[in-house]
Amino acid sequence: xxxxxxxxxxxxxxxxxxxxxxxxxxxxxxxxxxxxxxxxxxxxxxxxxxxxxxxxxxxxxxxxxxxxxxxxxxxxxxxxxxxxxxxxxxxxxxxxxxxxxxxxxxxxxxxxxxxxxxxxxxxxxxxxxxxxxxxxxxxxxxxxxxxxxxxxxxxxxxxxxxxxxxxxxxxxxxxxxxxxxxxxxxxxxxxxxxxxxxxxxxxxxxxxxxxxxxxxxxxxxxxxxxxxxxxxxx
Amino acid sequence: xxxxxxxxxxxxxxxxxxxxxxxxxxxxxxxxxxxxxxxxxxxxxxxxxxxxxxxxxxxxxxxxxxxxxxxxxxxxxxxxxxxxxxxxxxxxxxxxxxxxxxxxxxxxxxxxxxxxxxxxxxxxxxxxxxxxxxxxxxxxxxxxxxxxxxxxxxxxxxxxxxxxxxxxxxxxxxxxxxxxxxxxxxxxxxxxxxxxxxxxxxxxxxxxxxxxxxxx
Numbered sequence: 001x002x003x004x005x006x007x008x009x010x011x012x013x014x015x016x017x018x019x020x021x022x023x024x025x026x027x028x029x030x031x032x033x034x035x036x037x038x039x040x041x042x043x044x045x046x047x048x049x050x051x052x053x054x055x056x057x058x059x060x061x062x063x064x065x066x067x068x069x070x071x072x073x074x075x076x077x078x079x080x081x082x083x084x085x086x087x088x089x090x091x092x093x094x095x096x097x098x099x100x101x102x103x104x105x106x107x108x109x110x111x112x113x114x115x116x117x118x119x120x121x122x123x124x125x126x127x128x129x130x131x132x133x134x135x136x137x138x139x140x141x142x143x144x145x146x147x148x149x150x151x152x153x154x155x156x157x158x159x160x161x162x163x164x165x166x167x168x169x170x171x172x173x174x175x176x177x178x179x180x181x182x183x184x185x186x187x188x189x190x191x192x193x194x195x196x197x198x199x200x201x202x203x204x205x206x207x208x209x210x211x212x213x214x215x216x217x218x219x220x221x222x223x224x225x226x227x228x229x230x231x232x233x234x
Numbered sequence: 235x236x237x238x239x240x241x242x243x244x245x246x247x248x249x250x251x252x253x254x255x256x257x258x259x260x261x262x263x264x265x266x267x268x269x270x271x272x273x274x275x276x277x278x279x280x281x282x283x284x285x286x287x288x289x290x291x292x293x294x295x296x297x298x299x300x301x302x303x304x305x306x307x308x309x310x311x312x313x314x315x316x317x318x319x320x321x322x323x324x325x326x327x328x329x330x331x332x333x334x335x336x337x338x339x340x341x342x343x344x345x346x347x348x349x350x351x352x353x354x355x356x357x358x359x360x361x362x363x364x365x366x367x368x369x370x371x372x373x374x375x376x377x378x379x380x381x382x383x384x385x386x387x388x389x390x391x392x393x394x395x396x397x398x399x400x401x402x403x404x405x406x407x408x409x410x411x412x413x414x415x416x417x418x419x420x421x422x423x424x425x426x427x428x429x430x431x432x433x434x435x436x437x438x439x440x441x442x443x444x445x446x447x448x449x450x
Contacts (some may be wrong), residue, residue: 028281028282028300028304028318029281029300029304030297030304031281031297031298031300031304032298054318077358078358078359078360078361079358079359079360080356080357080358081357087355090355091355099356099358099359101359101360101361101362101363101364102280102322102359102361102364103318103321103322103325103361103363103364104363104364105318106317106318106319106322107319107322109319110319121326121364121367122326122367122368123326123363123364123367123368124367125367125397125398126395126397126398126399127363127394127395127396127397127398128394128395129359129363159298169315169317170298171298171315172279172283172298172299172300172301172315173298174282174315174316174317175281175282175317175318176317176318177317178317178319179317179318179319206317223297223298224297225297225300225306226300226304227300227303227304227306228295228306229289229295229305229307230290230291230292230293230294230295231289231290231291231292232291232292233291233292
């Protein structure tokens, strides 16, 4: 009824995701990734997916889990880091990889969420990234035209959310999540804490619920740290 | 010759009070250790943080708080978080005053190659192409020669480019170079390195002024 976006769990949230679809997945490295939905995608055994995500996880966590099951046909990322299975599939030609500048990735998501077909960015001018792309000069500087993404589902992770789909992110786990939330034809949000509408201060909402179609409180977040760096107390 | 910390220490002299600075992975990260305590600098991490602080104390790591190298960090007073689009927005709009990054090759025209070696696993450009295409002031920190002894200061880059006509300054283990008018201009040399050695190890066009400073 009405604006209640709540679904029971990841299984219900991922209904309708099919093999061959294009998915956006939030996160930077392993920070702010939708852990519950990734596990569910593994269980669903959907394949031939095109995944738009800044990174591709590590071998045994994050999007690496989908790669292990050979569920991904194409990755669109800015940095794919240390992931042996990823490397093996890329070199063998099983996996198609499109590397794009990180800011371009963010802006192509944002353009979709803002209803704009293209953006212009100087990133990649004069490099192989510019090959085959329309270039224009504004105020004496060259810019590449880049298209808004078109994704069937966007899957994001937030810290808190309410039953109407309003989202608040935490620290640098925000990263790509807000603009991906805006960019999916259907957006799924998994949150650490789900509260009734009205509990979150409207001034503190990062992503308005209008962009979110399904929301649920995730379980058992591992929140793995990729590079644990510390200092000793003096 | 300067070691990695020596390069970082020299670059820290270019960092001025009130600057917003983006530090790349590797030697650039070390620059933060040498910024004088009498000036204020705000470090931008392009994953969405202004005011990046030191590593947390053991046991205080927060999985939600990392820098662009995916290392656990802390925040300093006055910090702010934002999303990736805004992060690259402030880079593209030149709000970030200084970018310091590593490179595999730099050309005498200020071109830079730092993301891809043919025949090796390509990891991606991350935010490097956005940074070099937009930053108003970029300093490259790198070794002068590769492991085989070949100059990395070249007439033209041989590796796939990250950006063109964008680098103004290079600090290597041998010295400090400004790039302008299609040449490397030697500004300073390491105290135990001769101008002749720098000339011999620089493949790109090198301009040697009458007075060359010395880094001690």
